[in-house]
Amino acid sequence: MSNIDKQALTDEAISKAFAGTNFGRDDFKNILAETVIDAAAGWRCGYTATTICTQLGLLTPKGCASALGLRFISEHVQRETKRLKDELEAKDRRLEEEIGRANREHHRGFMMACGHLKEHSNVHYADAAEMEIAAHRKRINELEAREVKLPERYEVDMCPTPSPDGEWYSREDVLSALVSAGLKVAAAGKGEVS
Template sequence: MSNIDKQALREAAERAMHDDWGYDTDIFHEQVTPSVVLALLDENLQLQREKDAIEAVALAMRDDMRQAREQLEAAERSMAEQSAIVAAAEKLVRCKGRYHSELNYRALAKLFGVITPDLPPLVHENVHYAEAVEVEISALRQRIAELEAREVTLPAEKFCPSEYAGSQYWEETEVWNKAISACAVAVRAAGIKVKES
């Protein structure tokens, strides 16, 4: 800033404060001229401006860091969501057969870039999608028919002689029979046949 000897100025000021005769005060007044005072004030003002500028930069950097941290967290959440979607899609591609036609399997594999060496190449690349859907529908209809045709046998109700009335065995038998009846009602409501025993 300035070439003022601040240490010498300080020492002269301290001596002048303790001077009873005025000799050191005169020396101090000789050293402290209007140009020295103005230079010190200018230097002080410049330091204050630099301090204010540094504080402004620090505040801006803090805000930028907060914003960058929020963007990073949002990007990490997005990546986690996307990796979960990709993992689910790859799992979906890998579970071909029972729930997905081969064409759907191939389309998903192509979409997500999954290599499928387990599939033979298509003989006819122009296989119509409706044919694949028909195969799926007929398989589902067959499974529904199998489920509707099946019959369930529930355990038989228990008989408890009347001489056990009021005993624990009597109460357990009543609970058992009510449970069997409730199961039969629920199974019939689901469309499944119940064999009478």
């Protein structure tokens, strides 16, 4: 992405573009990504969302996804994946700390009640914690491994024709690619932003 494109898509510029609108939510980057995905798939989107995407250069004046729009989708998916990974890692750290604390308290209680119990008496709790931590790490690795391969592009003059330089993607192909990558896709009705 060039410096001009990066400057155009700052949080401040996006918030300014949405000023005075009422989408009933404030996750503007998600709204932009959803609009570009729908446009790339050939669906008509709401006027306001389409206008904002066009002004920001995410859609062409014809309402097709621009190269910047496709890069924006890709980066948005990467950001969301990283955010989810970071959340899981934070939960993993909190879980490890809580398990360590619980094990120490459990061990101390046993030691006080039965002075002859040794430290390894609560190994089964540690095993359960290790299994849960391993499951969290596996989920993090799965999220890191996800990749969205965009489908074939089309040129639409008289009818859709496969073209590597085309400006159109089949909605079904885009949704299929997202689902194949393990992302949840909420479909909206025609003309709505999903």
